[in-house]
Amino acid sequence: xxxxTIVLGAGMVGVGCALHLQARGQSVALVDRxxxxxxxxxxxxxxxxxEAIAPYALPRDLGFLLSGATNQRVDVRxxxxxxxxxxxxxxxxxxxSAPDLYKQISREYETLIALSLETHTQLMNDAGANxxxxxxxxxxxxxTERELQSFFEVAxxxxxxxxxxxxxxxxxxxxxxxxxVGAFAGAVRWTDPVAISSPGDLVQAYARLFxxxxxxxxxxxxxxxxxxxxxxxxxxxxxxxTLEAAEVVVALGPWTLELTARYGYIAPMIPKRGxxxxxxxxxxxPLHSTIIDAENGYVVAPMKxxxxxxxxxxxxxxxxxxxxxxxxxxxxxxxxxxxLGERVDPEPWMGTRPCMPDMKPVFGAVPGVPGLWCCxxxxxxxxTLGPVTGELLAAMMTGATPRVDVRPFSPGRFx
Numbered sequence: 091x092x093x094x095t096i097v098l099g100a101g102m103v104g105v106g107c108a109l110h111l112q113a114r115g116q117s118v119a120l121v122d123r124x125x126x127x128x129x130x131x132x133x134x135x136x137x138x139x140x141e142a143i144a145p146y147a148l149p150r151d152l153g154f155l156l157s158g159a160t161n162q163r164v165d166v167r168x169x170x171x172x173x174x175x176x177x178x179x180x181x182x183x184x185x186x187s188a189p190d191l192y193k194q195i196s197r198e199y200e201t202l203i204a205l206s207l208e209t210h211t212q213l214m215n216d217a218g219a220n221x222x223x224x225x226x227x228x229x230x231x232x233x234t235e236r237e238l239q240s241f242f243e244v245a246x247x248x249x250x251x252x253x254x255x256x257x258x259x260x261x262x263x264x265x266x267x268x269x270x271v272g273a274f275a276g277a278v279r280w281t282d283p284v285a286i287s288s289p290g291d292l293v294q295a296y297a298r299l300f301x302x303x304x305x306x307x308x309x310x311x312x313x314x315x316x317x318x319x320x321x322x323x324x325x326x327x328x329x330x331x332t333l334e335a336a337e338v339v340v341a342l343g344p345w346t347l348e349l350t351a352r353y354g355y356i357a358p359m360i361p362k363r364g365x366x367x368x369x370x371x372x373x374x375x376p377l378h379s380t381i382i383d384a385e386n387g388y389v390v391a392p393m394k395x396x397x398x399x400x401x402x403x404x405x406x407x408x409x410x411x412x413x414x415x416x417x418x419x420x421x422x423x424x425x426x427x428x429x430l431g432e433r434v435d436p437e438p439w440m441g442t443r444p445c446m447p448d449m450k451p452v453f454g455a456v457p458g459v460p461g462l463w464c465c466x467x468x469x470x471x472x473x474t475l476g477p478v479t480g481e482l483l484a485a486m487m488t489g490a491t492p493r494v495d496v497r498p499f500s501p502g503r504f505x
Contacts, residue, residue, distance in 0.1 A: 091306075093117045095487070096325055096335040098312040098349070100124075101131035102289075102473050104341035105296045106480025107465055109213065111339075112305050114488045119333050120300065121310045121325055127293025130343050130441035131473060133366050135389040135400045136289045137228055137380060139474045140207040140282040141253045144196040145449035146470055147187035148180075164423060165387020165402035167416045172361075172406045179358035180405075182447035195449055198498040200251065202451070202478050205493065207282065209477035219295035224287040224392060228380035230278045231263065237385055238275040245278045254281045269375035269429045277381075285380045288394040289473055296477075308333065312342055312349055323461060337461045337487065344408045344442040346466040355456045357504035359467065362403035362443040365417040368396035370431030377429055388420040396434045399424055408442040445469040450499055453483045457502045463487060464501055 093116075097108045100122035108120045120126070149155070158166055173180070186195060214220050232238035245255045256279040258266070263274050286292050301307055310327035315338065318324055323338040340346050344361050371377075371392075380391040387402035401416045417438045424430060444467050446452060452467040465483050468475050479499075485492040 091119070091331055091333050093119045093306070093333060093335045095119075095337045095339060096121060096323060096333055097339045097341060098122070098315065098325065099341035099343065099346075100126035100293075100297060100307065101129050101341070101343060102127070102293050102296075102476030103343070103465055103468060103479065104339070105293055105300060106476035106478075107339050107341055107483055108305060108480070109296060109300050109477070110480040110484035111487065112300060112303055114484050114490070116484075116488070118300075119306045119308060119335065120297070121308045121312060121327065121333065123309065123311055125294070125309070126297035126307065127290040130443065131293045131476075132290035133364065133400070133439045133441040134289050134473050135380065135391050135398070136224070136286040136393060136473070137391075138207060138210050138284040138286065139471060140203065140284075141248060141255070141280040142471060142474065143200040143203045143248060143251055143253060144192075145199050147192050147449070148183045150184065150187055163387075164416070164419045166405070167403075167413070168405035169407075169410055169413070172410055176360055176405060179360050179447045182358065183360060183449070186448050199450055201494040202475055203471075205478045205481075206474045207284065209481055210284070213296055213299065213477055214292075217295040217299040219292055222286050222288060222292050222295065224285040225379060226285070227279050227281040227283055228285055228382065229258075229263070229267070230280065230382050230384050232275045232277060233385050235275045238277075241278060241384065255279060256281060267378060267381070269372075269377055270427050272427045279379075285391065287392075291394070312340070312345075315349060321460065337463060339463045339465055339483065341465045343466055343472065344444040346444065346464060350456055350462070350464060353456065353459045353462060355459065355462075355464075355501065357452065357467075357501070358447050360405065360445040360447060361407055362445050362469070363406050363408070363440055364401050364403065364443060365414065365438045365440050366398050366400040367417055367421065367438045368393070368398050368434040370396055370434055372429045372431050375429035381428075383424065383427075386420065386423050388424060390424060390428050390430075397428070397430055399430070403443070412438075412440050414438050443469055443472070448503075451475060451479055452499060452501050452504075453479045454486060454496065454500045454502070
């Protein structure tokens with residue numbers, strides 16, 4: 091079966107690419123080993139983070155580095171053997187987190203975040219998926235006055251770039267979320283982001299929109315990708331079909347480089363794994379907003395399946411053994427303050443965020459390989475940025491002018 095383009099990977103990023111290529115008149119086949127939205131896109135905190143105009147930097151203060159070295163932090167853990175193989179990218183990440191470099195990276199990153207809510211809103215309207223909106227904004231909760239005042243300064247800086255927020259005292263937090271237990275210094279309520287009740291369902295709604303518009307969704311193994319004698323590409327589906335197209339987009343998240351390396355393209359990547367668990371709601375103690383416990387690095391979000399607790403980052407390869415210690419540690423702290431009932435899931439879910447050492451996603455033409463494109467490396471914001479980068483990549487692939495300067499995100503920047 092012939093198409094103009096094959097998109098490999100049916101998470102938020104791949105579905106975003108497929109929809110925008112389709113909107114530009116392309117015949118597109120979307121291929122994944124599982125149904126859309128069941129990998130990393132399924133398990134995040136479910137926030138379209140319009141406020142996240144700066145990516146996650148690596149803290150450079152000595153206290154963080156020393157405490158991280160003990161591997162006892164709640165927000166960051168690591169597998170020693172895996173982390174040792176990441177030393178080169180981690181060192182580059184550390185250098186890019188220096189103030190001057192980070193400021194430039196953030197300026198480039200902001201051009202994408204600025205379009206995130208707009209692009210999602212259009213797709214949600216088209217897909218009839220507005221029922222998945224759980225609320226507007228979320229709380230960044232602080233336990234200590236010093237950290238709160240420091241973050242107030244960050245919020246004021248972002249306000250200068252058009253990001254809206256409300257500062258809350260501890261008393262304000264108690265009024266807004268009376269089910270929380272304990273004394274808190276206060277919080278910042280980001281008012282622009284949108285909370286989603288089921289991230290996986292939103293990806294699936296976008297994938298159905300793609301199919302309704304004539305797109306083809308297939309189960310298949312991306313690793314069967316191969317060049318044809320005529321210069322195109324082929325991939326096999328699970329039901330025995332062979333798909334063929336002139337161009338292919340690799341949007342496989344943390345597995346992207348496993349495939350592109352076969353064609354000579356490699357880049358440094360830092361895989362950051364995350365876990366989640368759902369808990370039963372307590373009827374007499376409702377939680378109204380998604381809340382990030384800023385000083386402990388976990389999120390509690392009201393979702394379709396209960397209250398979802400998501401962890402920070404675990405530096406480990408996607409296929410390394412699971413280690414539930416991080417979510418166990420986060421749960422222990424969260425239970426002291428949040429209305430968590432019994433565990434709902436039989437075991438913690440785990441996914442892997444593909445993070446680049448310069449904190450920016452990678453999308454564009456793979457150098458030296460005609461017809462091969464990629465879109466990956468979105469780090470913590472694949473759910474937020476999938477439609478944006480899909481739109482920009484589709485413009486590039488069809489000869490249109492992207493709405494922002496895409497050069498900072500080129501695959502070629504890694505040589």
